[in-house]
Amino acid sequence: MGLVRIASLILFVFLGSAYQDENINNVASCDLNITINGGTIALSKGGAVGSILKYICPFGFYPYPASSRTCWANGKWSLMRNPRRRIIRNAECRAFKCPKPSIEQGTFFPNSVSYVAGDSVNFECDDGYKLLGSEGRTCLINGRWNGTTAVCEDGCE
Known part of the structure; x- marks a missing residue:
């Protein structure tokens, strides 16, 4: 009888975690309306959770304040901060x-x-x-x- 309870408990935990993982992956995705002034972007997983957004600038320019961002599980892109740690909302390509x-x-x-x-x-x-x-x-x-x-x-x- 104890073995059946343990097996039932394991099955319950497994199904619960599978359901939770499925919901996180299906519900959360990040906004694809992201741009960089003077450049383009590339996405690793199309905006799904875990996607890496890479900013691409023309030769002689670099992305500021960040070269990439990550899509978090809450459906938001990671923050961009300047050297003084202030949050920057819009990326831009700056000349070297x-x-x-x-x-x-x-x-x-x-x-x-x-x-x-x-x-x-x-x-x-x-x-x-x-x-x-x-x-x-x-x-x-x-x-x-x-x-x-x-x-x-x-x-x-």
Whole structure:
């Protein structure tokens, strides 16, 4: 008699969990009306629970603030946060930018707030200093400068 009760209990638990799993998969799915400004999206499972939404940007651009999101069991996409941890609602494709150059005992021009792919700078040293490295550098599509770091070295040796 005890064996029959145990078997019945196991069957009840198994059927209950199968019913619950089926309902989660059938009811919950995430909104497919998701976009990224300047790019496209790709979905791994068509918006079903567990789907991965990947943001795709053109060459020279990157998805901000996240490159992907996950469809949660509650039918919502995972949140996107900026570096300050604030929630961002709309993704966008941003251009890679090169860091602002610097040089001691010299100057560079043009001096700009930011540099994007194709922007160039030229370096000059103060009187009495010799330029080592690249005289001019161009910001590449990946957000890095071409050439080698410019340094002004004391000309008196």
